[in-house]
Amino acid sequence: MTIDTEKTAPEIKAVPETVASAFDEFMEAFEAFREVNDQRLSEMERKLPPDALTVEKMERINRAVDEQKKLLDQLVLKKARPALGSGGGAAEPSEHKVAFDSYVRRGDEANLRDVEAKAYSGATGGDGGYLAPPETDAEVGRRLAAISPIRSLATVRQVSGAVLKKPFAPSGLTAGWVGETAARPQTNTPQLAELSFPTMELYAMPAATQALLDDAAVDIESWIAGEVETVFAEQEGAAFITGDGVTAPKGFLTEAKVADASWSWGSLGTISTGQAGGFKTSGPSDTLIDTIYALKAGHRQNASFVMNRKTQSVIRKFKDADGNYLWMPPAGPGQPASLMGFPVAEAEEMPDIAADAHAIAFGDFRAGYLVVDRVGLRILRDPYSAKPYVLFYTTRRVGGGVQNFEAIKLVKFSA
Known part of the structure; x- marks a missing residue:
């Protein structure tokens, strides 16, 4: 040949x-x-x-x-991403925005302290710092949603406290059919349990020269958002997948796992490939089909695959019985690739294919995973620690965890 x-x-x-x-x-x-x-x-x-x-x-x-x-x-x-310059024709800046700009550029705290006092803000921590304007907080959140794969798929809730507690009924509500004039028997009182989603502190410390801060053409808030977006997204991406739930949000891969045939609430169901550290030689895509139909129909129609690029490069070679590729490229710029008709989200924090690794997740992450953002992005200006640079100690409180254990399934590379 x-x-x-x-x-x-x-x-x-x-x-x-x-x-x-x-x-x-x-x-x-x-x-x-x-x-x-x-x-x-x-x-x-x-x-x-x-x-x-x-x-x-x-x-x-x-x-x-x-x-x-x-x-x-x-x-x-x-x-x-928006341009770095402030641009023209913008709406009149708020009092908070003007005061914050003065604080970041020149270290003027007086006006910002007055703004927070008027708002009865108690968010300034013991280590100092001030809340960024809501526009900046929203801009950081928007950017994170664009580049953090799990955040873009999950449900996101904003809270003003440190913990979000969510009640749920493990066995569901009691219901039944009755005739028009029949007696309505009293249903059993549902047994409620509670899921807790504490927020953890995420920080970054971008640095700027005084020349940059003195340049009136530079939109300082967009600059801060641009500086922290990548590091925040990287930390979030890892935490939402493998976080320990102690110092970081609890990732879905750290939840208890059990073979899907023995699934019960409180654990994620797994589907084995039938071969340790890889797909079966014959019919490798059968595992993917089994995983898709392990989800209930209501979750399946909103489901996505989550895997890293290395795993995706292996699956890219698979064909169906008619010779059609199972993995299809994006239909256009900014759109995801698809696998067997379902979107593929690339998350580099997912493990590589290896013996007993859970390298592929499939599920309705909108229903299955909850991201909790505490309102407020806090920034502490530090012109002393790294002179001649000005450091900005930026903190944000984020939590997360599985909220519906039947909405996510994992592929386990085991016999």
């Missing part, structure tokens, strides 16, 4: 200037991957040993597809 060795994996070109051009390059890479993978599968069907050059070329293209997708995601996010 002759292989065209001149046709190699598409190289990562110079960074595209537009989202459209990045999307075109991503689709070009995926088409090259599909062509080489079809060749590999054809060899296997003819009982031929996989050609080493074909396999190596396919893996190289697979990595190129991942890199192009990552670049496309970064460009889409960058396009969604």
Whole structure:
């Protein structure tokens, strides 16, 4: 068999200037991957040993597809961000916004202290600092939702206290049918339990030069939001998946797990692949089908897959009985890829495929996972610790945890 060795994996070109051009390059890479993978599968069907050059070329293209997708995601996010300059035609700034700007730029606390006193704010902690204007808090939340995969899927609640307590009935409410004139028997009193979602402190410490702070054209609030968005999103992304629930929100992978056939409330059901550290050689996609139909119909219609890029690169090779790829590229810039018709959320904090690893989650995360944000972003200006730079100790309180244990299923790579 002759292989065209001149046709190699598409190289990562110079960074595209537009989202459209990045999307075109991503689709070009995926088409090259599909062509080489079809060749590999054809060899296997003819009982031929996989050609080493074909396999190596396919893996190289697979990595190129991942890199192009990552670049496309970064460009889409960058396009969604507001400009750093304050711009013209903006609405008249609020008293809080003006006072906060004065505090950040020059360290003037008097006006900001008066604003908080008028608002009867008790949010200033013992370590100092002041609440950022609501616009800044909302902007940080909006940015986090755009880049934090679990936050973008989950239900998000804002609270003013330290803990959100949510009652629920483990066995559901008692109900029944009766005739129009029949007696209504008294139903049993439901047994209620309580889920608790404490908020934990998340912090970042961006630094600025005094020249930046003195530049009136720079929107300081957007600058702060831009500085903390990535580090906050990275910390949140890890906590919502693997957090211990002690110093960070409780991640769904740290909940109790049990084989789905023995599932009960308080644990997440798992579906095994049938092979330790991988998918079965024959019918590898059967596990994905079993996982999809392990969810109730009401949750299944709103469900998404969650996995990291390495796991996705393995699944990208799967086909159905008719030769159609199960993984499909995004329909357009800013949209997710899909697997068997369900969106795929990329979360790099998900574990790689390994023996007994829970590398894939599938579920209705809107119903299954709750993110709790305490209102208020607090900022402490520190011009002394790292002179000549000015540090901004920025804190935000965030909690999270599973709120519906039947809405999320996990794929376990075990026999």
